[in-house]
Amino acid sequence: MTDIEISTPITRLLGIRVPVVQAGMSWASSSPALPLAVSGAGGLGVLAAGPMRTDDFIEALARLRESNRPFAVNLPLYRPGADEFIEHLVSHPVPIIVASQGGPKKHLARLREVGTRWLHVVSTVEHAEKAATAGVDGLVVVGGEAGGHPPADLVSTMVIVRAVRNALPDIPLVASGGFADGAGLAAALSLGADAAQFGTRFIASHESNVAPTYRQRIVDATVDDTDVVGRDLDVIRMLSNDFSKQMLELENTGAPLDDRKTAFLASTLKDAALHGDTIAGKVEAGQSAGLINTIEHAADIVDTIVAEYLDVVAHLPAAIRTTA
Template sequence: MNKITELFKIQYPIIQAGMIWNSGWRLASAVSNAGGLGIIGAGSMYPDVLREHIQKCKKATDKPFGVNVPMLYPNLEEIINIIVEEGVKIVFTSAGNPKTYTAFLKEKGITVVHVVSSSKFALKAQEAGVDAVVAEGFEAGGHNGREETTTFTLIPMVRENISIPLIAAGGIATGRGMLAAMVLGADGVQVGSRFAASEESSAHENFKKAIVDLEEGETHLTLKELAPVRLIKNKFFADVVDLYTKSPTIDDLKRLLGRARAKKGMFEGDMHEGELEIGQIAGLIHDIKPAAEIVKGMMAEFESAKKQMINLN
């Protein structure tokens, strides 16, 4: 048992990230059934769709699972009420102020975790009363902090500043990466990109294949003026780069991004015009496999790497 397995009542300190267009009930229940913590990504779901995913997840697993809620969500109150009504016990909040709903959720007996990208925000989250934080480095896919602090630098800095459990995220897809994060002070890890390329991920097969084919250096953090996001370099990304040469306004960037650009890419499989969010670690992901195998493989590699380290001494 460690702080994270104890907090969530799970077997392994591996949390699957609540990624938009990837993290439906199939992936969340598969990860939870394998001993990790599965998370439904509410960021790409209308309220009624989220309710359906929660209900299906409850039928598919009797293990704990959570919901990730971006605080920028337009129907935030409705989403929070559905989570409470459906009896979800774990909520990960991101992209916003943790004070907004932490006290309310905790009153309902819900464990609250907030995602941060700096020590300053980790402290604010701790002050807001969250049960744990996810500290996510610049390597991560999806929406990132503006500071560009890498996971290896961020984790020990956050550890030095907070006393609550700490989950490391960004660039972790292997058991060795997990061990490294824990040596630096993390109590567990959150894994996104590796689970995006799983059989149960709700992403389009084209996107999963693109992840497996990616090589080092083929993603880039951009659109910092809106919300920093790490993207695969495709036609849409090239259009973004081109627009930046013209000193665009925020409205220009918003117009180019348009609506449902991430859905077009990750969910509908448009590899040219879609917004394809993935982490730098994709260069180490070479296959699409069941979520249970990913969890099992990470834990086996973690234990073996730990033994190797002990033997070195």
């Protein structure tokens, strides 16, 4: 739908055509294919740098730059080697960075100096206010429905987005967690966000860099087919499997932290995403998996979200003024 533009503060800030942001997902978008497809369709494609080796990271950035489309790099700031990646982004600037799992103050000024827009991932009002005070360009606000790393308190997207918007009425804001379609985009914008971020929906795309069994688990999932595990460790939301059931059993029976940590670290996202182990691997996904029934090309997903959004908005009930 190259003739459609939905203008919001986020689309104007980032130079994209529609307010559809693809989440930076380790392994799923740790290669150029998915972000290229999403950016090419008018949304914001995001390269997930978290698990990438330096050479692969540099090569992927070169391919993304060749597209002449806006794109972003998601960089977890706690990642070993994050400073090395930052140095490369300073000397070889990218349009946008989506920073997570760490504060922005250390690197923000240098990235801003080379023209990079900085979006910061937050899940509480307190962290949102700190990031805004530090001078970030915008926020990605994550609610409890999200896959991967939701907020530990699991406050819903509907509530946390409204709370952040009330606290910070002017900052560009992307809502994340629970969105899978055009109705979700309409809901995000009605909450006061300027775009919606879609993660699980894009895992179920042909361009996502995950094993076919992982994609199929997304399609087969129901809305209540996720577990939240890793209490006191590194909370993740994932599709229910033998690993998540083991973790829940340990947590619910009060197993010592060391025992839970051993079990938690024995399974990885890489096991599921690259090796296809959806039984014992960490199959990270959000509750929106229950709304996803097909595996599509990423560009078609963007187009469908936009078409559904337009249809939803067109059919919202009109207000009727009544007389006393």
